[in-house]
Amino acid sequence: MKLSLDANVFIYAYITGENIKNERRRREWVQLHEKADVLYTDVLKGKHVVIIPSVIVAEVCAVISRLTNSEEEGISVAKEVQEYCVVVYESASVLEELLPVIGKVKGSGIDSILAALAARENTVLITNDRKLHDRLRAFESYVDVRLLKDMSLDDIKLISD
Amino acid sequence: MEADIVSRVDKLEREVRRLKYMIEAKTLHEHVIEELRRVKPLDELEIKERLKKHELLKNRISSSVVVEDPQAVLDEVIGDRDEAFS
Numbered sequence: 001m002k003l004s005l006d007a008n009v010f011i012y013a014y015i016t017g018e019n020i021k022n023e024r025r026r027r028e029w030v031q032l033h034e035k036a037d038v039l040y041t042d043v044l045k046g047k048h049v050v051i052i053p054s055v056i057v058a059e060v061c062a063v064i065s066r067l068t069n070s071e072e073e074g075i076s077v078a079k080e081v082q083e084y085c086v087v088v089y090e091s092a093s094v095l096e097e098l099l100p101v102i103g104k105v106k107g108s109g110i111d112s113i114l115a116a117l118a119a120r121e122n123t124v125l126i127t128n129d130r131k132l133h134d135r136l137r138a139f140e141s142y143v144d145v146r147l148l149k150d151m152s153l154d155d156i157k158l159i160s161d
Numbered sequence: 162m163e164a165d166i167v168s169r170v171d172k173l174e175r176e177v178r179r180l181k182y183m184i185e186a187k188t189l190h191e192h193v194i195e196e197l198r199r200v201k202p203l204d205e206l207e208i209k210e211r212l213k214k215h216e217l218l219k220n221r222i223s224s225s226v227v228v229e230d231p232q233a234v235l236d237e238v239i240g241d242r243d244e245a246f247s
Contacts, residue, residue, distance in 0.1 A: 007239050015231060016223040025230060044211040046202040051193055063238050068225040080218060084211065086196040088189060097189045121193055129240065 001159050003048050004118040005039070005085075006127035007059035009148055012036035014064065014077055032128060035148055035156055039126070042160045043084060050085040051121050053113045057081050088117055101142060107135055119143050124159070126151075 013036035017029030042048050057078050065074030081087075088094060090113065101116035111132050118125040119142040127133055128148040136145040146155075187195070202208045228234050 008235055011231075011235055011239075014219050014222050015226060016219070017231065018223065019226060020231065021229055025232060029232060040215075041212065044202075044215055045208050046200075049197055049200060059239055063235060064222060066234050066238060067228055067231050068222060069227045070225060073222055073225055076218060077222060080215065084200055086193055086200055088192060093187075094189045094192075117189075120189060 001048050002121060002123040003039075003043070003050050004052055004114060004121070004123040004125045005050055005056070006114060006125070006129060006132070007056050007063065008128045009036050009039065009126055010056070010060045010077075010081060011063050011067075012128065012148070013040035014060075015067065032148060035151060035153060038153060038156050047160045051117060051123050052081075052085055052087060053110075053117050054087050054089045055110050055113055057087055059110065104142065105136070107132065111135070115143050115145075118145075 012029070012032040015029070015033065017026055017033050020026035020029055039048070043050050060081055061074040061078035063074075064077045065071045068074070090098075098113060098116040098120060101119045102112040105112045105115045107115065111129075115125065115132075115136055117123075123144075125136065125143050125145045126148055127145065130147060130149075133145050133147045136143045202211060
């Protein structure tokens with residue numbers, strides 16, 4: 001299946017969350033990690049293809065660098081994402097193609113670029129950002145969007161079949 | 162008058178450069194099609210290598226987290242896109 005993953009899904013996939021001290025926070029994170037991990041493992045196996053704009057790679061790099069206080073770790077993760085995912089760089093021609101959908105989504109710059117790319121390439125967009133999810137629901141005909149939190153492990157396994 | 166012509170020529174030259182770049186640049190879909198071939202694993206061996214490499218990186222990153230509440234950082238960096246752009 002063709003997917004577009006939001007930066008938060010990558011972050012959950014790379015961080016197990018087992019060391020989070022607060023029990024409730026840990027439980028919530030570990031649940032999201034398990035789902036993102038299954039999803040990303042299937043990407044590595046070639047069961048899914050991920051198509052994302054380069055701004056998502058930049059966000060992943062920024063968050064991992066912050067979480068680990070190491071720019072090298074942020075770059076390592078960004079490099080791996082670039083290796084296994086189709087990254088679209090926002091050139092003049094690409095932006096020109098995406099602008100009509102960006103205009104319809106009316107979200108933040110990054111949300112709009114991600115959603116426009118998902119619409120253009122007909123991918124399933126998976127995010128854990130409820131605001132983005134709810135906004136895109138209004139554009140159902142343009143983007144097939146799913147909220148990671150609301151997806152069960154069975155839902156995730158099902159999209160791999 | 163002369164300055165006006167120079168300015169118009171300059172503007173046209175910029176537009177020609179932009180159009181030339183757009184013609185030469187791949188369309189989004191062409192780029193995606195080309196990249197789809199690259200990201201597809203060749204065989205089981207490559208899949209095993211990918212999984213092993215990813216597992217090592219994931220474990221290293223997970224054990225390097227220095228903040229108590231990663232979700233708070235995630236919300237701060239990514240969750241406020243709307244505020245940042247509205």
